[in-house]
Amino acid sequence: MPQHLPLVAPGAAGSDLTVGQDGDAQVRRTVLPGGVRVLSEHMPGLRSATVGAWVGVGSRDETSGHFGSTHFLEHLLFKGTTRRSAMDIAEAFDAVGGEANAATGKEHTCYYARVLDSDLPMAVDVIADMVTSARLDPDELETERGVILEELAMNDDDPSDVAHEQFATAVFGDTPLGRPIGGTPQTIRDVPRDAVWEHYREHYRAPTLVVTAAGGVDHDALCRLVSDALATGGWDLDPQAVPSARRAASAGAPGAGPGAVELTVRRPTEQANVIVGGLCLTATDQRRFTLSVLNAALGGGMSSRLFQEIREKRGLAYSTYSFASGHADTGLFGLYAGCTPAKVDQVTALLVAELEKMAQAPMGAAELTRSVGQLSGGLVLGMEDTGSRMSRLGKSELVHGELMSVDETLERIRAVTAQEVQDLAAELAAVPRSVVRVGPFGD
Structure with a gap:
């Protein structure tokens, strides 16, 4: 066991x-x-x-x-x-x-x-x-x-x-x-x-x-x-030395964040790239499993809401997804799409709208089951090689301070409820949103 x-x-x-x-x-x-x-x-x-x-x-x-x-x-x-x-x-x-x-x-x-x-x-x-x-x-x-x-x-x-x-x-x-x-x-x-x-x-x-x-x-x-x-290599291997403490939240870390920022970067490209989002959970937040389920449902695959709404239904983008990353004292959550420059405002509005829909109503049982299944399968398949296992050990030691077995992690993912996903979506939808656009935009 x-x-x-x-x-x-x-x-x-x-x-x-x-x-x-x-x-x-x-x-x-x-x-x-x-x-x-x-x-x-x-x-x-x-x-x-x-x-x-x-x-x-x-x-x-x-x-x-x-x-x-x-x-x-x-x-x-x-x-x-x-x-x-x-x-x-x-x-x-x-x-x-x-x-x-x-x-x-x-x-x-x-x-x-x-x-x-x-x-x-x-x-x-x-x-x-x-x-x-x-x-x-x-x-x-x-x-x-x-x-x-x-x-x-x-x-x-x-x-x-x-x-x-x-x-x-x-x-x-x-x-x-x-x-x-x-x-x-x-x-x-x-x-x-x-x-x-x-x-x-x-x-x-x-x-x-x-x-x-x-x-x-x-x-x-x-x-x-x-x-x-x-x-x-000549290192001092003092028997009385102890490991360095794990990273803690620093006093100068972003807390509430700098607020909403809009930034346009001009590049002579055929396509515009847009990301909208803001601050998110820390790497050790226990709700990170809920965030994984939310991310899978919103923008994690071909059946995700962003992919279906922006690409399949409207044909406005080839690539669209959501992403999250956590640090010791803060985190990042964003929604991405690549689209025709003239459509960037429409696509940006759709990205935000899909997040807000998740915040307004809990997902259905079928969508929750599909998202949990996607995460579970990806986790197990990702653990089939030694590199992934080695990396998991390093991050568990440096970041989380605990090592969960794959079965434990699967249990935590399967325990996520639709209400928990909705609550977290509402929290993410309420934070100040920054928007970055990269493309052939004029003044």
Whole structure:
């Protein structure tokens, strides 16, 4: 029987938790000397494994003079350590058919690799080497500065990316969460090597590190690999050190929000991109399961209200959907559509109207059943690969402070009622709404 795993942070190294999961899988959590947390999910019968090194620092943690450093580090850690060149790192994974990558978020950064289970020792050693011993070579930094600027330019050429980035800025305003995760061209040009180095040395430490792995993984062997690799990297593994506390709501976080903002970004595109929405639930709000059901019904699939009303019935858009994201102290909810520029006001009104309809009357039993089924199936299918399981462990440790089994999560989703969805829709419909439009608009 799958069990619930409360991920309370133990006060000393050696603390160990074990819990059974779905399909005979087993999750274990150990705190190593230095305050390093290691979580693994052993999945019987799998010959592959995905391992990730998580650092609880994201773009919102950057201070003046360091803007863009978090994204810069995501690139630079692959550019060489005191033991390996950039080519050595690339060849290590290519030689075994593995994959290595990284992702930067507003509240955490993850470096991960997927390999055969027999190659897990190599993957742990290389990723730990990158995290502990990056050189941040000045020449490599300048080269990568150009690469990041090209990445930002590529994103700026995608009007839907521009819309989402500007929407976050409109809703969160002049706060750390309102800044782009990857930085801006100006901050990337301006940030000096010393600032990136300071950001690295401040945040990449044993108490902030979480290592997660899923697949053909032996937990005890993984802990030994991590301990050895971190010791080789020269990190201080004090037996008395404790893990860093999970992120709490900060005093400067967006509360009521900056209010409704309307923003038009002019781009010479054939289509207009519009997003309307505002503040939403935090990542740990217990109503997040209700939000998932609401999101599925409103804009989560081909049978959703937005898709049926805007695309199928009226033919006004090819792509339309709703989305939500949660942070430690706030969240974001939005409705998106891409349409002909002349129709943007009509489409915007329809987006808002569908949300307000959900707020005015509870959904029917058939729609509720369909939305719950869509979520349930997507959740189970999404847990079929080791990468998803590895990511679930990392977010459970850094964000939620608990690990629910798939069965537990399904129960929470199935327990959502139509009245709860209506109540939350009413709450979302009442918050100040920001609107961002990107397209070939005149003055």
